[in-house]
Each structure stands twice: as C-alpha cells, then as structure tokens.
Amino acid sequence: MRKRASGSRFQPFEECGSREIHCVYGFAAYGERNGFERMKVLVTGSSGLIGSEAVEHFDRQGNEVVGVDNNMRRVFFGPAGDTLWNLERLKSVTKRFTHAALDIRDRPAIEELFRTQRFDLIVHCAAQPSHDKAREIPLLDFEVNALGTVNLLEATRQHSPEAVFVFLSTNKVYGDAPNEIPLAELEKRYEYARAEDFAGVAETCRIDQTLHSLFGASKAAADLVAQEYGRYFNMKVGIFRGGCLTGPSHSGVELHGFLSYLVKVTLSGGRYSVFGYKGKQVRDNIHSHDVVRAIEEFAANPRSGEVYNLGGGRANSISMLEAIERIEQMTGRKLDWRYVDEARKGDHICYISNLGKFQSHFPNWKITRGLDTILEEINLSQRAQLAQATAR
C-alpha cells in the first residue's frame, strides 16, 4: 500500500477547530468567515456532470473556483450535448466562480493559466467521455483524453507542484477483462456466479491485453501517466476509475449518460435502443455528489499516484431491463424501446465497482444517494429541461 503524500491544505472539518458548519458534509468552509485561507480550485470540464457538481460544492465552501470548459461536449454529441445551460446555471448559483472557455489540448493556454494562478486542488473532469464515439474520432479522442491530461499534469508540476490533482478515469481501462468473471443469468440481470466476486471488480483487475475501445485506451494512457506523476514525481495525484457517474446535471445523449438519457427518452417519447446481452447488462451508478465527496476526502488526505474504483457499488447496481421498469413506474410513462441483438464492442456484461479500497483509506466516505433518489432527481431535472425547451 502506498503512503500518504505529505501535507494538504484541505482539512477535515474536525481539524479546523470551528463549529460553524457552512458545508453540511463535514468539511470546513474555507472562506474568511472562519479565518481560514481560501483555497483556489481548478475544475476542468466544469460545465459537465461531475465538473459542475465540483464547482458548486467547492464554491459553496467559500473557495475560489476556476472552471475550464470549451463546450466540446456539443462538438462530440451535437446540440443535445450542449452544456451552456449548465454553465449559465452555475453562474447564477455560485459566488466566486470564474469560467474560461479554454481547450485542455491548447498547451500554451493551459501553461498561461497555470503561470498566472496557483492552484491548491485540480479536479480534472474534461474528456471525450464516450466509448462508442471514440471510433469515429480516434485522434480527437486521444488528444483530449491523453494529451489534455498530460498538459494539465505537467503544468501542475511546473507551477503548482504542491497541489492535489484528481483525475477522473474510467472502468473502461479494464477493457473487457471484467467479462471473464463467471456469471449467472437471472430473469432480469446477470449476476456474478461466485461468492468471491460478489463485492465487485477491484483495482487489481488487469488493464492490458484486453479490448478497451479507443476511449478505454486513451483513458488508460492518461490513467498511467497520472499514476506516474504521482509515483515518479511524488505528486499528490489520485486516479478515480468511475463506474456509471450520474446525476441531474448530465446533458445525457444516446452515446453517453445512460440513466439521464433513458429518463429523457421516456419523458420525451423518443425511441430507445438496448444493445445486446438481452438487456441484462448491469451497471453501478453513483450520484455526482458522492463522487465530489470522494474527491474532497482524497484532497484532505492525498496519496501519491493511488488508484481507486469509484461507482455506486452493489446497492446502486441495476440492469437495463430493471432500469426501464423502474423509470416507467416512476414517470408513469411507457418507454418505446427496441432490442438490437449486438452488444457494443468491448461493453461490460456485469460491472460493479468494489469500493473496499476507497472506503478503507477514507472511512468517512459513503454512498449517500440510492438509486431511487438518483432517478427522482434526474426525473425532475429532465422535466424542467423539457419544459424550458418547449417554452423557447
């Protein structure tokens, strides 16, 4: 087990010696109201699902948050992927948030950003996030995911070497290796057949000699480089390999954001396609708030180059068939869906994140939002977005 990197300016609430709780989740407010130094947080992909949750969270605590996002999700996925609505929302709910429409591939611009500001925490969420999209745009995918990440790591090393750097990686770095786990087929889902696999996939799963998709490969390249900056340069770098990250601020599209898109189609009356595995493929879903809480825990007690699986775990796992059923019940609408008897290339059949390693390093962290809450929040957010679109 790797040792903790020394020192972090982020402190758990109890260590700050103040009872004035500005943030309800256990960390001190850093603003001058407590006499603590305000932190400067950089969030890349700040208009996206996880980035926007991080912006709101760290801003709420009194920190200065700089967001970088060039709305490239619209380039990847068209108008439905546009994140400007979320940027506007952030501007209206935050106090000290500033936004820069920079491209993380633009090394001189990133260098300039880091040369002019010193950051305490970098939360790197900007990405081409889709498994399937990557095959249409291999070069762009690699440039954003791999080159963009090394641009940020190197700028951090040069200008903010003491900062904590968190990289949002993915369970696709394991490629289809998790499909080698023996499975049992149940009526509506696949399930791990052996008791020893019940807790899910651990960080010890191999990442090479498996079919990743080009997205999985570009993220694996970034994941390894991020580990190296942690281990080789002893920087405080944490790598979180996400399961299905979800929440109300996702600009869900067919190629990315499964639950969000499923609710959207159910509400708007479009047609949904289920690809392969009889619709019994299983995903574990984690609310963006719980992801950001994990980032916060790591920032308070960082380690160098440590890798964690981060998903909803067994309790928040659901199959496609189960999700459709649950969303139909919740919305009171029938989903028009078709089955395509061909699985997405390299897709996982049953993936549940084993959260044991993260929980053993950070016992204060736990999943706080179950599937019902997650789906209800997405439902409300999608209804509001549809109403806004109709009003325009």
Ligand SMILES: NC(=O)c1ccc[n+]([C@@H]2O[C@H](COP(=O)([O-])OP(=O)(O)OC[C@H]3O[C@@H](n4cnc5c(N)ncnc54)[C@H](O)[C@@H]3O)[C@@H](O)[C@H]2O)c1
């Ligand atoms: N959502 C998931 O299910 C999931 C699962 C595993 C891992 N992840 C990872 O978590 C991270 C965040 O995912 P998300 O769901 O919030 O994605 P998202 O698409 O909602 O947000 C990413 C944001 O990055 C921005 N962006 C893309 N390329 C950029 C560039 N070159 N320069 C600046 N900004 C750029 C986009 O406009 C978008 O707003 C990503 O690294 C993703 O790979 C997500």
